[in-house]
Amino acid sequence: MPASSTDKDARPGEVSLGFDPGARAEAALCVIGHVRSPWGKGTAPKNLRAARETGRAARIELLPEFVPGLLGLSEGQAIQMLYWVDRGQRDLIVQSPRHTDGPRGVFALRSPVRPNPIALGTVVITSLDREAGIIGIDATDAFDGTPVLDIKPWIPTVDVPPHWRPEG
Amino acid sequence: MPASSTDKDARPGEVSLGFDPGARAEAALCVIGHVRSPWGKGTAPKNLRAARETGRAARIELLPEFVPGLLGLSEGQAIQMLYWVDRGQRDLIVQSPRHTDGPRGVFALRSPVRPNPIALGTVVITSLDREAGIIGIDATDAFDGTPVLDIKPWIPTVDVPPHWRPEG
Numbered sequence: 018m019p020a021s022s023t024d025k026d027a028r029p030g031e032v033s034l035g036f037d038p039g040a041r042a043e044a045a046l047c048v049i050g051h052v053r054s055p056w057g058k059g060t061a062p063k064n065l066r067a068a069r070e071t072g073r074a075a076r077i078e079l080l081p082e083f084v085p086g087l088l089g090l091s092e093g094q095a096i097q098m099l100y101w102v103d104r105g106q107r108d109l110i111v112q113s114p115r116h117t118d119g120p121r122g123v124f125a126l127r128s129p130v131r132p133n134p135i136a137l138g139t140v141v142i143t144s145l146d147r148e149a150g151i152i153g154i155d156a157t158d159a160f161d162g163t164p165v166l167d168i169k170p171w172i173p174t175v176d177v178p179p180h181w182r183p184e185g
Numbered sequence: 186m187p188a189s190s191t192d193k194d195a196r197p198g199e200v201s202l203g204f205d206p207g208a209r210a211e212a213a214l215c216v217i218g219h220v221r222s223p224w225g226k227g228t229a230p231k232n233l234r235a236a237r238e239t240g241r242a243a244r245i246e247l248l249p250e251f252v253p254g255l256l257g258l259s260e261g262q263a264i265q266m267l268y269w270v271d272r273g274q275r276d277l278i279v280q281s282p283r284h285t286d287g288p289r290g291v292f293a294l295r296s297p298v299r300p301n302p303i304a305l306g307t308v309v310i311t312s313l314d315r316e317a318g319i320i321g322i323d324a325t326d327a328f329d330g331t332p333v334l335d336i337k338p339w340i341p342t343v344d345v346p347p348h349w350r351p352e353g
Binding site for chain 2: 032034036038039040041042043044045046047048049064065066069082083085086087088089090095096097099101103110111117120121122123124125126127131132133135137138139140141155164166167168169170171172173174175176177178179181182183
């Protein structure tokens with residue numbers, strides 16, 4: 018995988034680690050469920066805000082063994098959804114996205130191309146089937162079938178920086 | 186590991202998956218750096234808010250190979266820090282924390298005991314040494330030496346639920 022980023026596919030200014038970070042395998046994950054969404058390669062919104070603007074809802078389908086973990090969640094609640102976006106190389110430590118004015122380090126980007134391709138979005142629970150383990154969510158930019166890694170309650174004192182105020 | 190949650194260590198109402206989710210190893214992670222903090226077992230604040238109230242700063246030390254990924258981050262910017270808190274069992278799908286009024290599913294809790302023990306906090310960059318790869322942060326509840334998995338820029342349109350307003 019690292020080879021592809023050091024050859025003709027790389028854009029100007031991009032830098033490869035020169036190894037596949039996933040091959041280090043220093044920690045292991047399990048899949049807890051999957052995203053069901055209208056999106057696939059070429060049709061997915063570029064980010065969660067754009068997904069929300071489409072008005073298209075989505076859902077999380079938990080694997081049966083993880084369904085008891087829903088106890089205590091409620092409709093209307095905001096959650097952090099962590100999902101696995103390992104669809105490409107993981108070694109591009111400096112990237113040149115079209116929307117930036119020059120190369121950026123991966124830790125300054127929300128790109129799915131990163132050493133650990135864990136994506137993160139704050140979504141709202143719109144429906145909850147506690148028996149089937151199906152969580153309706155207001156929006157997602159994730160492709161249909163994307164593996165879900167974790168769900169956490171969104172808590173302002175942990176998830177919003179101190180003193181931040183929304184515009185307008 | 187699963188055994189310990191089905192025997193005398195379990196609190197009333199707790200439920201074990203009956204297997205170790207980490208053993209599924211469906212995705213592999215690498216460590217990008219480590220937290221340096223004043224905290225260890227028995228001294229760590231219970232969450233990021235409590236950590237912030239102590240006034241004790243902390244830092245992230247990146248491994249040398251990941252330092253170029255900092256390009257584009259700035260002092261004063263808020264980031265999402267993802268860190269690995271695999272210090273105990275991962276199989277407790279329903280838990281009975283002391284601070285709740287009964288058992289809760291793991292996906293309704295921020296407990297480090299979870300199928301994929303990835304913790305998440307929004308912190309502010311207080312200093313940045315781009316050569317050494319050292320990021321000063323305003324606070325953390327992570328133990329000293331905790332492996333860091335990812336850093337992402339905090340973006341309100343992705344990380345704050347729609348229509349949310351702070352109290353006060």
